[in-house]
Amino acid sequence: MRLGILISLLIVVVFGAVAFVGIRGVAESPTPATSPDKLQRQTLGKGLPALFEVTDPAEDASAAYEGILGFYKEHQARLSTEPPDIELTDQLVTLMIRAMKKGRVTQGFLDKHLPVFPGATPTFDDALETIPRAVMWMADDLYQSGRPERAKQALRSVLALGLRAFDDNTRLYIRWQGLDILITALHLQTDWLDDDPILSDQTVGAWDKATTKIDRVWMHKYELMARTQPHIGDLLNIANNDQDITFRVAGMLKLGMAKFNAGTRGNARAIHETIERATNDPFEIIAKAAIAARALTRDQYHKIY
Numbered sequence: 001m002r003l004g005i006l007i008s009l010l011i012v013v014v015f016g017a018v019a020f021v022g023i024r025g026v027a028e029s030p031t032p033a034t035s036p037d038k039l040q041r042q043t044l045g046k047g048l049p050a051l052f053e054v055t056d057p058a059e060d061a062s063a064a065y066e067g068i069l070g071f072y073k074e075h076q077a078r079l080s081t082e083p084p085d086i087e088l089t090d091q092l093v094t095l096m097i098r099a100m101k102k103g104r105v106t107q108g109f110l111d112k113h114l115p116v117f118p119g120a121t122p123t124f125d126d127a128l129e130t131i132p133r134a135v136m137w138m139a140d141d142l143y144q145s146g147r148p149e150r151a152k153q154a155l156r157s158v159l160a161l162g163l164r165a166f167d168d169n170t171r172l173y174i175r176w177q178g179l180d181i182l183i184t185a186l187h188l189q190t191d192w193l194d195d196d197p198i199l200s201d202q203t204v205g206a207w208d209k210a211t212t213k214i215d216r217v218w219m220h221k222y223e224l225m226a227r228t229q230p231h232i233g234d235l236l237n238i239a240n241n242d243q244d245i246t247f248r249v250a251g252m253l254k255l256g257m258a259k260f261n262a263g264t265r266g267n268a269r270a271i272h273e274t275i276e277r278a279t280n281d282p283f284e285i286i287a288k289a290a291i292a293a294r295a296l297t298r299d300q301y302h303k304i305y
Contacts (some may be wrong), residue, residue, distance in 0.1 A: 007283075024262055025267070025268070027267050027270035028231060028266075031231060033224055033231075034234040034237040036241075038220065038221070039243055039247075041242075043243065045165075049202070051198065051199070051203070052100050053101070057103030057234030059102035059104075060105060060106060061100075061102035064095070065110070065164075066109075068092070069124045069127055070125065072130065073124065081103060089134045090137075093139075093142075093154045096135055096160075097153050097157045105164050105168050106168070109257050111169045114174060114287055116253075117292045118253045118254070118257050118292060119257070119300075121278065122173065122174075128177040131161070135154050135157065136158055136185060136188060139273070148276075150200075150245065153181070155193075156198065158181060160179075161181060162179070162181030163182060172222075172249070178213055179218070180215075181213065182207065183208070186204050221247055225238065225251060227272070228258060232263060235255060236255070239251030239254070239278070245264060249285055252275070252278055254291065256296040257296065258271060275294050276290075279291050279294065
């Protein structure tokens, strides 16, 4: 009799637990694609040779780059042609060289132009694509016109912009554009760099190895997040556990979109809890991203996709 009662109680408990789990749901587990080794922070490392010369080490170049962005916005149409307006591009080269010679920039000097919101685009449009392309074109034109030193300075100024965008910002778009600027400029095939004392083959080779490694790792994680229907377990893992705050922010903003396409009740619950918890994250930028992810509406989501 007692045994029967105990068995009955056990059955009730088991079925209750199953029902609770069914109601609450279980989120997808991360896959090996986001194992701890895949979520390590990627850095350029120490000991890389200099890419450009600084003449005013105490000077902050942030205002100078702000001026460059303003110059670009004012003359965007004429700088975006193929080839760009030569007179304006020569002025742009001068501004870029002046900025390069200053010794540092303020952390986030470009981040401030990218709103913290899912699907946001920078206020400076495609400046980080067009400015380096125009200046590199001008560098080649300068060399062909018999001005090799200014040509080399122009190219180095592009590398300075790329390095500072990558090193001194947090947002993924800004940093990845910086990385792409470095990779593109380093691969510029020009015979007039053969005797350059700064951009020697050894220097270019060391930087090429460092930048392409980061690009490869980042592309792997970006492809996981960029899918219309990302694996929620992996996305949660990036937002919660990536060792690079850049990807935690990007993952958090993506969760704001993924909440409308979670797939299962368990995934939806886990997304909601992760976003809510992150609104109090000690990193201000992550808290801002979580608040933005929470605020995203379905109508806004459909405008993104």
